[in-house]
Amino acid sequence: MKVALVQESPVVGDLGANVERLLEAMTSAQAQGADLAITCELAISAYPPRDYLDRAEFVDAQIAALHAFATRCPLPALVGFVDKGEVKGHTRLYNAAAFIAEGR
Numbered sequence: 001m002k003v004a005l006v007q008e009s010p011v012v013g014d015l016g017a018n019v020e021r022l023l024e025a026m027t028s029a030q031a032q033g034a035d036l037a038i039t040c041e042l043a044i045s046a047y048p049p050r051d052y053l054d055r056a057e058f059v060d061a062q063i064a065a066l067h068a069f070a071t072r073c074p075l076p077a078l079v080g081f082v083d084k085g086e087v088k089g090h091t092r093l094y095n096a097a098a099f100i101a102e103g104r
Contacts, residue, residue: 001035001036002032002033002034002035002036003034003035003036003037003038004025004029004032004034004036004037004038005037005038006022006025006026006029006037006038006039006040006043006077007039007040008021008022008025008039008040008043009021010022010040010042010043010044010045010046010047011046012045012046012047012048012049012050012052013045013046013049013052013058014046015044015045015061015062015065016065018043018044018045018046018065019044019065019068019069022039022043022044022069022073022079023069023072023073023074025037026073026074026075026077027074029075030074030075034075035075035076036075036076036077036078037075037076037077037078038077038078039077039078039079039080040080041080041095042080042081042082042095043079043080043081044062044065044066044069044079044080044081044082045058045062045081045082049082053082053093056091059082059084059093062081062082063081063082063083063084066079066081066098069100070098070100070103070104071103073100073103076099076100076101077099077100077101078097078098078099078100079097079098079100080095080096080097081096081097081098082094082095082096083095083096
């Protein structure tokens with residue numbers, strides 16, 4: 001199994017451009033024979049997102065960008081992003097990784 005480590009330079013808050021950069025890197029990794037690609041932490045939102053994470057619409061947009069990326073990703077990948085969940089009625093944010101394969 002060939003694993004590609006994808007280290008792009010995402011721009012904080014530029015979700016669309018970050019997704020496009022990742023897709024280019026994934027296509028290149030696939031062309032070089034990779035079976036799986038792994039991105040850096042917070043590859044979609046970029047690091048550190050700081051006050052962007054205080055905006056629920058940004059977190060939602062970043063998750064939507066991850067889903068859009070998944071539908072176009074040409075090979076299985078582990079992608080870093082910010083996830084959210086409910087704990088005792090409060091929304092909590094988590095540094096997470098999504099496994100993407102076959103458009104999901």
